Amino acid sequence: MSDAGGNPGAHLERFVDLHMHSTASDGSVAPADVVAAAHQAGLSAIALTDHDTVDGIIEAQAAGQALGVRVVAGVELSAVDDGSEIHVLGLHLTHPEHIAAALVELKEARRDRAKITVEKLNSLGIPVTLEAVFAAAGDGAVGRPHIAKALVAGGWVRDFRDAFDKWLGNGRPACIEKRTVTFEEAARLIHDAGGLAVYAHPGGGASRADLAALAALGLDSVEVRHPSHTVDEVIRLAALTDELGLVPSGGSDWHGAAEGYRALGSMKVSIGWLTRQDERVRQRAEQPA
Numbered sequence: 001m002s003d004a005g006g007n008p009g010a011h012l013e014r015f016v017d018l019h020m021h022s023t024a025s026d027g028s029v030a031p032a033d034v035v036a037a038a039h040q041a042g043l044s045a046i047a048l049t050d051h052d053t054v055d056g057i058i059e060a061q062a063a064g065q066a067l068g069v070r071v072v073a074g075v076e077l078s079a080v081d082d083g084s085e086i087h088v089l090g091l092h093l094t095h096p097e098h099i100a101a102a103l104v105e106l107k108e109a110r111r112d113r114a115k116i117t118v119e120k121l122n123s124l125g126i127p128v129t130l131e132a133v134f135a136a137a138g139d140g141a142v143g144r145p146h147i148a149k150a151l152v153a154g155g156w157v158r159d160f161r162d163a164f165d166k167w168l169g170n171g172r173p174a175c176i177e178k179r180t181v182t183f184e185e186a187a188r189l190i191h192d193a194g195g196l197a198v199y200a201h202p203g204g205g206a207s208r209a210d211l212a213a214l215a216a217l218g219l220d221s222v223e224v225r226h227p228s229h230t231v232d233e234v235i236r237l238a239a240l241t242d243e244l245g246l247v248p249s250g251g252s253d254w255h256g257a258a259e260g261y262r263a264l265g266s267m268k269v270s271i272g273w274l275t276r277q278d279e280r281v282r283q284r285a286e287q288p289a
Contacts, residue, residue, distance in 0.1 A: 014271040017264065018047040018072065018091060019200065019223065019251025023138060024056030025076075026145040028256030031056035032063035035071060041265045045070035045274055047251065049089050052077065052106040053141045054096040072274075075099065076200060077106070078178060079186040081214065087200035088186045089223065091249065092281045094194030102189055107141045109179035114142045120174045121147075121167060126156050144168045145255075187218030196220040196280055198249050201228050208240055215244055220280055225250025225267040247276045 021027035022034045029037065031048060034056075038046045048060045048071060057073045064071035073093040079086055093099065114137075118130045132150040134142060148163035157163040167174040181189070187197040198221040199206065199214060211222065222241045224234055225248075241248050250269035252262050 014044040015042070015265060016045040016047075016070075016269050016271050016274050017043055017251045017254065017267065018045075018074070018249050018269060018274070018277075019049050019076075019089060019226070020046050020254045020264075021050055021076075021256075022048060022056045022060070023140050024048075024053050025050035025141045026137075026143045026255065027140075031060035034254075035060050035063035035067060035069050037264055039067040039069050043069065043265050044271050045072060047072035047074040047089070047091050049074035049076045049091070049251075051075075051141050051143060052103050052110060054093065054100055054103065055139075057093075057096055074195070075103070075190075077186045077189070078180045079183040080180045081183040081210075085180060086183065086202070088183065088190070089198035089200045089249070090186075090190035090193065090195040091198055091221070092195045092277060093190070094281075096193055099189050099193040106179060106181075110142050113176050113178050114147060117144075117147055117168070117174055117176045120176065121151075124167075124173055126151070126154075126167070126174075128154055128156065183214060183219075184217045191218060191284070194281070194285070196247075196277060196284070198223055201226040201253065202237065203228055204230075204233050204236075206237070206240075208243070211240055211244055211246070215246060219246065220284070221247045221249045221277065223250055224248040225269050227253060227261045227266065247280045248273050249277065 020034055022029055022031040048056055050056055054075055061071045072091055073096050075090045077088045079088050114133050115130055121128050128150050133147050136146040136149040148160045148168055151157045151163045190197045197218050199219055200223045222237055224237045250267045252264055252266045254262055254264050
């Protein structure tokens with residue numbers, strides 16, 4: 001068989017999505033259904049990167065085996081570097097159980113934050129209940145999207161955007177700081193679990209000096225393709241990633257939306273980037289402890 005240009009064996013490029021969320025944290029789709037949606041979208045591989053939990057990985061990987069979709073075990077952590085919060089993806093966790101205990105502590109901190117947020121909202125005249133927030137979270141790691149969901153359900157805001165704009169967004173009246181770790185601590189947790197530390201959606205705020213400093217602390221990869229990045233930012237981040245000897249990553253940061261700028265697979269991340277990450281995992285495994 002040949003393509004329209006007459007090249008024997010030519011095939012369509014294969015894509016992956018290495019940043020996705022499920023109901024194990026603040027996504028709206030169960031882990032197995034995330035994989036089913038990825039299969040439907042024609043993706044060859046995905047990474048499940050729920051916030052502060054690896055609870056959905058076993059279910060997702062079982063679904064992936066059945067459907068022929070590779071599922072990379074991952075997690076998303078919030079870290080602080082030089083006073084600023086950054087998000088760190090842990091990808092290729094060969095031993096997710098090694099990070100699970102630390103994640104339990106972070107999950108409890110999320111529950112405490114939700115409780116304080118609800119108390120703050122109550123003091124501001126919004127009678128939302130903690131029970132409603134936990135019901136919105138189900139078995140997942142509770143977060144601000146679940147509080148927003150409870151606010152929408154109670155009729156106190158129009159939609160998620162209204163909830164964040166009025167109450168929950170950074171700098172808004174009911175925004176409560178969350179428990180975080182330093183970047184170096186996050187990278188160590190990820191490496192101890194056999195994974196790669198990825199700077200998630202750095203955008204235009206990450207300079208060469210910033211990335212070099214993080215690389216010295218254990219950064220392996222940069223999320224080059226993300227819905228929040230402009231074309232110019234993608235080009236700049238790709239160049240810096242190569243220059244610093246890091247590997248690229250990318251994903252839609254999908255939480256279950258059927259359409260929009262975070263649609264499943266929208267970032268068109270080449271499977272070649274996943275291959276480069278696999279090689280980095282092998283290199284790291286060969287390094288002396």
